[in-house]
Amino acid sequence: MTPDNPGMLTTKFWDEARNERLVRPVCGRCNTSFFSPQILCPKCQSGKWEFQKSTGKGSIYSYTIIHRPPDDDYPNPYIIIDVELEEGWRMYSRLIDCSPSEVRIGQTVKVAFQVFKGKMLPFFKVEED
Amino acid sequence: MKKPEVAIVGIGITKQAKSMDTNTIQICQEAVQKALDDAGMNMAEVDGIAARWPGPGGTELDPGVVDWTGIFGKPFRWVGDTYPQGIPGLLDAAAAVSFGLCNVAIVFGGQAGVLKREHLADYTQPTNEFVEPWGLFTAAHFAMVAQVYFQKFEPDRLKMSYIAAEIRNAGAQNPEAVMYEKGPYTPEDIIQSPKIAEPFHLLDLCLATEGASAFIITSTERARDCPQKPIRILGGSSEWYRQQYVNPVRYDEVKNLGKEAFQRAFKQAELGVEDIDLFELYDINTWEIVRQFETLGLCDEGGGSDFLFENGIGANGKYPTNTDGGLLSFSHTGWGGPNLKVIEAVRQLRGQASGFQVQEAKHALVTGAGSGAQYFNAAVLSV
């Protein structure tokens, strides 16, 4: 089963991304931040939530270095990360401008928007202390 | 819980290969016919089916959509649109027979004519808008789970690689394996193979291949008249944690995925892990084998590689594991791939292995899916 209009769930995320703003759903009832966008808040099942701006700061929960790019647009190797954002939500992304030998679990990262394959994407960069 | 009075009475498996010059429906039909022959049955007796099921009663109505009643030219009393196959298909069919929804159920799956050489299989690259832009594929989801384990426990990479080498060497000796005569491998060979998604190397990862397989389930009463030794399904259970391959999957949440399914399956079977002679475990990568043995409670978290290296998982090991070569070397046929665990367990328990035969194996544990997929399932089979 798919929602009646699945695009509605995520359109605003990508609209905001075009303006280099990272947003995530925040529940109006229990204040939980969650991701990816769902019809109902996964904690309290409220349908009343709205996108709010994230600081874009977080840390690397895990990562993997990929040595087989799907196509030539990717650097070889490239780094995929699982980011824990400071508002307590998580997303996958790519870590850019970082040498594979430098990436570590627990590193502080910050969102860094970049156009990739014609779309503005929230990548991340290591945040210097 | 009562022990189910159901058994596997027929198995069928086609040739397995990197790619095949036929199509999925044809190859599935071939596996079905082989399973019927093995069970001494014909299609007239089959009244239940677990396969991908778009129709009739399904909602995909385009011309050419698979309609198994049309293909087999008969209606069924029970259908399960079971995804994936393997243990979910096995348990759905066992439940259907136990409840009397059907008398004879056939479970089948596979693929042919869909894999392009030298490319990642499409089904390993979800098109979700929060997955695809990062260049994610299924092995990368598992790699991010494993990475946390590797950092926390710093497992001996050579001992872990022994597991991949042993499973691949079983496949190298099995004439039916896609990777027959590829090997033997040493643990060093595994580490020296190209890195794909760290911490995994090429030889740590499963195949994407073509072929089909099928098995037939009926009551233990009907099974008595079948030509082959019936293989009983003593217990089984599943854990569905979250939708696979969408939102980040984390080691701390899924490290013990399967623990409760194992407990329920063993309780139903009235057996313990110490009774298991044969482990046909879902080896989507080397580390998932380690994780499953740790989750079974046979060794401590972080100690799985040392434990398996010391005890052995090959023909003469204490824990014979993935005796056909597994998903690493035998075959992995997409949605039908999980069936191969059941097929190999049945062959071993009957004493009909195509590769090395474990002597006098009585009880087998079969598993499916894994940590990175966010769901898991297990069943106990017995001769």
Ligand SMILES: [Zn+2]
């Ligand atoms: Zn809520």
